[in-house]
Amino acid sequence: xxxxxxxxxxxxxxxxITYGMVIAAYIIVQILVSTGHVxxxxxxxxxxxxxxxIVAVALNLTVGILGELSLGHAGFMCVGAFTSAVFxxxxxxxxxxxPRFAAALLIGAASAALVGFLVGVPVLRLxxxxxxxxxxxxxxxxxxxxxxxxxxxxxxxxxxxxxxxxSLGMSEDGLMLIKGAQGVTGAPHxxxxxxxxxxxxxxxxxxxxxxxxxxxxxVMAIRDNRIAAESVGINITKYKLIAFTISASLAGVAxxxxxxxxxxxxxxxxxxxxxxSILILVFVVLGGIGNMRGSVIAAVLLTLLPEVLRSLNDYxxxxxxVVLIVMMIFNWSPNMIFLRKRVRQRLxxxxxxxxxx
Amino acid sequence: MSFAAHLISGIxxxxxxxxxxxxxxxxxxxxxxxxxxxxxxxxxxxxVVFVTVSGMGMNPLAGIVVSxxxxxxxxxxxxxxxxxxxxxxxxLAVLITAIGVSYLLQNIALLAFGxxxxxxxxxxxxxxxxxxxxxxVIKSVTVVTVAVSVVVMIGLTLFVKKTKIGRAMTAVxxxxxxxxxxxxxxxxxxxxxxxxxxxxxxxxxxLLCSAYPxxxxxxxSMPGIKAFVAAVFGGIGSIPGAFIGGILxxxxxxxxxAYISSQLADAIVFSILIIVLLVKPTGLLGKQVQEKV
Numbered sequence: 001x002x003x004x005x006x007x008x009x010x011x012x013x014x015x016x017i018t019y020g021m022v023i024a025a026y027i028i029v030q031i032l033v034s035t036g037h038v039x040x041x042x043x044x045x046x047x048x049x050x051x052x053x054i055v056a057v058a059l060n061l062t063v064g065i066l067g068e069l070s071l072g073h074a075g076f077m078c079v080g081a082f083t084s085a086v087f088x089x090x091x092x093x094x095x096x097x098x099p100r101f102a103a104a105l106l107i108g109a110a111s112a113a114l115v116g117f118l119v120g121v122p123v124l125r126l127x128x129x130x131x132x133x134x135x136x137x138x139x140x141x142x143x144x145x146x147x148x149x150x151x152x153x154x155x156x157x158x159x160x161x162x163x164x165x166x167s168l169g170m171s172e173d174g175l176m177l178i179k180g181a182q183g184v185t186g187a188p189h190x191x192x193x194x195x196x197x198x199x200x201x202x203x204x205x206x207x208x209x210x211x212x213x214x215x216x217x218x219v220m221a222i223r224d225n226r227i228a229a230e231s232v233g234i235n236i237t238k239y240k241l242i243a244f245t246i247s248a249s250l251a252g253v254a255x256x257x258x259x260x261x262x263x264x265x266x267x268x269x270x271x272x273x274x275x276x277s278i279l280i281l282v283f284v285v286l287g288g289i290g291n292m293r294g295s296v297i298a299a300v301l302l303t304l305l306p307e308v309l310r311s312l313n314d315y316x317x318x319x320x321x322v323v324l325i326v327m328m329i330f331n332w333s334p335n336m337i338f339l340r341k342r343v344r345q346r347l348x349x350x351x352x353x354x355x356x357x
Numbered sequence: 358m359s360f361a362a363h364l365i366s367g368i369x370x371x372x373x374x375x376x377x378x379x380x381x382x383x384x385x386x387x388x389x390x391x392x393x394x395x396x397x398x399x400x401x402x403x404x405v406v407f408v409t410v411s412g413m414g415m416n417p418l419a420g421i422v423v424s425x426x427x428x429x430x431x432x433x434x435x436x437x438x439x440x441x442x443x444x445x446x447x448x449l450a451v452l453i454t455a456i457g458v459s460y461l462l463q464n465i466a467l468l469a470f471g472x473x474x475x476x477x478x479x480x481x482x483x484x485x486x487x488x489x490x491x492x493x494v495i496k497s498v499t500v501v502t503v504a505v506s507v508v509v510m511i512g513l514t515l516f517v518k519k520t521k522i523g524r525a526m527t528a529v530x531x532x533x534x535x536x537x538x539x540x541x542x543x544x545x546x547x548x549x550x551x552x553x554x555x556x557x558x559x560x561x562x563x564l565l566c567s568a569y570p571x572x573x574x575x576x577x578s579m580p581g582i583k584a585f586v587a588a589v590f591g592g593i594g595s596i597p598g599a600f601i602g603g604i605l606x607x608x609x610x611x612x613x614x615a616y617i618s619s620q621l622a623d624a625i626v627f628s629i630l631i632i633v634l635l636v637k638p639t640g641l642l643g644k645q646v647q648e649k650v
Contacts, residue, residue, distance in 0.1 A: 069449065122635050129391060133589045134634055136582070137627035144624035181620075274582065278393075278456055285453045314468055321460035325439055328457060332450035333442040 015208045018293040019201060026197045041307060047261045049300045050196025051254045054203045056283035056295040058250035061207050063281070064290030065216065066243040067223030069132040072119070073251045074276035075139030076112045078267055080252025081259035082146055084108030085187040086177045088260065090153055092188055101190040105199075105256050112252020113245050115142070120244040124237065136274050146267045151178040183266035184259070191260040199257055200296070203250050207292055210246060219243045286327060361493055363615040364608060369499035369568060371607020372506035376561035377584030378591070378599035379506075379513060380554035386594035387530045387550045390448065393455040394435060395558055396581015397462035402428045402559030403477065403566040403576060404466060411478055421563050425556040432555025433548050441544065459578070466574035474573045477566040502564045509557060510600040517596065522549055530594070583610075586630050592643025601641060606630075 029046065032038045055077055062070045084104035091100050119138045126134055150161040154174025178184055210216045218239045221229040230236055259265050269275060283302055287294030305323070309316035330336050377399060384392045405424035409415045415423070439458050443451050485496050517523035525546045528536040537543050565580060566572050583606060591602025606626060613625040633641065 063449070069452075122631065126634060126638050129385075129593065130589060130634055130638060130640075132391075133586060134631055137586065137630050141624045141627050144621055148618070148620050281449075282453055282456065285449050289447070289449065314464075317460060318464040318468065321457050321464055324457035325454055325461065328450055328454040329439070329442050332446040334445045335442060 011212060014293075015204075018204055018208070018296070021293065022197060022201055022204070022296065026193075029193070041310075042304075045303060045307060046193040047191050047196050047257065048303055050193070050200050051258045051261070052280070052283065052299040052303050053200050053296040054196075054257065055251050055254035055280050056287065056299040057200075057203050057207055057292050058247045058254065059280050060284045060287070060290065060292060060295045061210070061247040061250070062244060063284050065211055065223065066219055066240060066247070068124070068240075068244075069128070069281075070135040070244075070247075071132050071274060071277045071281065072135035072137075072139030072142075073247075073280050074272045074274070075119075075135075075142035076116055076248040076251035077255035077258065077276070078139075078142055078146060078272035079115045080108035080112040080249075080255030081265060081272075082178065082184065082255075082267070083111040083252075084256040085184040085259040085265050086151065088190065089177055089184060089187045090175070092186075097188065097190055100188070101195070101260065104190070104260070105253065108252045108256035108259075109249045110252075112255065113249035116245045116248020116251075117241065120241050120248070124240045124244060136277065139272075139274055139277055143267045143269075143272050146178075146272075147181045149178050150176075150180050152176045181266070183264060185264045187259060187262075187265060189260060189263070191257050196257055199253055203253065204292060204296075206246070206250065210243075215239060215242060282324065286324075286331075359615075363611050365493075365495055365499060367608035367611030368604060369496075369502050369607070370611055371587075371604035372502045373561055373565045373568065373603075374580065374584045374587045374607050375506045375600045375603025376509060376557055376564065377580060378588040378603045379509060379596060380557040380561070381585050382588040382591075382593055382596060382599040383513070383526075383550050384554045385588065387526050388440070388547050389530075390440065390451045391455060391585070392551075392554070393452065393581070394458040394462060395554065396577035396579075396584070397459045397466075398428050398432060398435075398555050398558040398577070399562035399565065399581065400466060400572070400574060400577035401431060401462060402562030403572050404470060404475075405559070406563050406566070407475055407477055407572055411475075421560070424563060425559040428555040428559035428562075429552045432551040432558075435555075436548055436551040441547075444544075463574045463578070470574065472573060474571040477570040477572045496568075498564070498567045502568065505560065505564065506600065506603070509560070510596060513553075514596050522546065526550060583626070586627070589640055590630050590633060592640030595640070595642040595644070598640060598642035 029038065033043065055073060058076075059070065059073045062068055062073070084107055087107050088100055088104045091103075095103070119135070123131055123134050123138065148162050152159045152174050159174070211220070218229070218234045219242070221232075221234055222236055222239055226236060258271075279302075283299040284295050286302065287296070287298030306316055306320055309319055312319065377395065381392065381395055384390065384395070402424045405427045406417075406420045409423050410417050410420035435458055439454050440451060443454055485494050517526060525536070525541045526549070528539065528541055529543055529546045533543055536546075561580075562577065566576070584603065587602035587606040588599045589602070590606060591598030591600070593599075609629055610622050610626050614622040617625060637643070
């Protein structure tokens with residue numbers, strides 16, 4: 001992405017700022033941790049910061065670049081989390097941790113991509129709010145089904161049931177992988193902050209290069225005017241599916257990171273339900289639709305905010321709600337946008353007047 | 358007889374969904390926004406009745422009237438403070454604000470009443486209906502719920518078709534700008550819509566809590582989502598559609614809980630929604646709008 005003069009183009013510079021911000025934040029946090037300035041509360045949040053940043057960037061690809069509202073990204077995260085956790089648990093003894101995590105990552109991303117593709121084929125035919133409600137429905141279905149799965153492995157191979165643990169008919173030395181609503185227990189603890197930051201950088205790299213690519217521009221053309229895009233020969237379904245599948249697969253990566261940071265993985269309404277999908281959407285909208293750096297900042301700030309307010313106990317979610325409403329009105333209200341413009345003009349005029357004197 | 362019993366309790370649940378969905382669909386049809394806080398207005402309506410009837414010993418009917426009035430005011434205030442400043446902004450921004458309002462209402466209720474479930478006393482004190490020598494008992498609250506939702510659906514249809522405000526609503530929903538040029542007070546019409554939707558939510562809240570007597574700050578959120586699904590199912594913006602969607606959703610949910618799997622009931626409901634939308638992308642009774650270039 002270099003121009004003839006050897007200078008970075010504006011977009012490339014913008015991308016570099018994003019990477020630089022993440023790397024700088026990583027270095028500062030590492031220094032603070034090593035000098036003991038970070039409380040254990042915040043240390044416990046470092047991996048969730050990365051997880052939510054990745055999934056926010058992934059959703060921003062769907063909302064900001066593809067221009068469709070998805071309320072099911074927690075479902076894709078759930079798929080990535082469970083497939084990778086099952087794999088890691090099954091290979092806990094046989095593989096060393098680095099290749100195991102790498103393989104788990106690929107499996108999580110690939111399975112989320114597959115589910116994203118399967119969901120995308122029917123869903124992307126719909127538009128607007130209908131699309132939103134169907135993605136929400138798919139997210140809930142995924143969570144419901146995972147809660148009903150029993151999976152075990154023993155010398156005879158894999159055992160699968162949707163009823164209960166007994167009907168698996170496992171031999172005694174077998175290993176339970178998924179225990180229905182009790183989820184996956186004992187997957188290795190392979191995620192850490194460094195891994196999270198590396199995955200976040202890879203995600204940003206993939207998304208930002210996708211946006212600048214020919215495919216990405218086709219996707220944005222569809223977002224801006226579907227009919228015009230179709231009439232210049234862009235295959236709408238194909239490009240929409242590509243963007244949606246990549247977005248789902250990156251959400252799966254966030255799920256892998258999430259799963260390997262926990263000792264017990266459950267599919268609860270809190271972590272993989274529609275509430276989570278909505279929370280991710282809040283990160284995206286507050287950070288700026290289509291702005292990847294904004295998504296990362298919003299995800300980190302909004303994950304931190306309830307924890308910082310923890311001393312206020314019962315009032316913290318109330319304050320969170322008020323902050324959310326006020327920020328939305330301040331950022332998006334046509335009157336406020338006008339007011340901000342006026343204030344800026346007034347300031348600029350004042351500065352000019354000051355210079356003249 | 359057990360099938361009939363499951364079917365009837367499904368219709369009862371469906372009538373509650375239908376009442377909530379009517380409010381959703383009215384607001385969506387006119388303001389073109391997903392009011393995610395609608396489910397939480399239901400919960401507030403339930404708490405108002407809980408306080409007035411169980412706490413202050415008021416007559417249940419008076420309690421319901423107070424609750425409807427309180428929710429009407431609440432709906433109008435929410436619209437004025439949170440949604441009106443964002444008129445003309447991106448629909449996503451409005452959606453997120455609605456989510457913020459939903460969190461706000463839940464946490465206000467959490468602070469005021471705590472998170473432990475409140476036992477809600479049934480406000481319908483009529484005798485139960487017994488059919489076939491007592492083989493099939495229909496609870497009075499079921500009969501009342503179904504009757505109320507049918508009356509409300511017919512009433513709303515007539516209101517929208519016959520009255521001046523109702524026709525102003527139709528005009529605003531079709532074209533805000535043109536309606537304003539014709540001298541319709543757009544903001545006022547939208548406020549009236551919110552008032553009607555919220556008072557219906559209060560009614561739905563009372564009936565929901567009478568049928569399923571446990572009230573927490575999160576009581577409204579899942580029925581709210583289900584009712585939204587019902588509204589989309591029936592074709593969002595359509596009043597009879599919301600009614601049919603609500604009833605169907607309740608019946609499907611109850612029958613799949615009884616005969617297939619209680620764990621997968623939600624998954625089944627959502628799968629049927631997806632199948633319906635794939636066959637008919639605008640819902641059962643939704644209007645197909647031709648796209649112009």
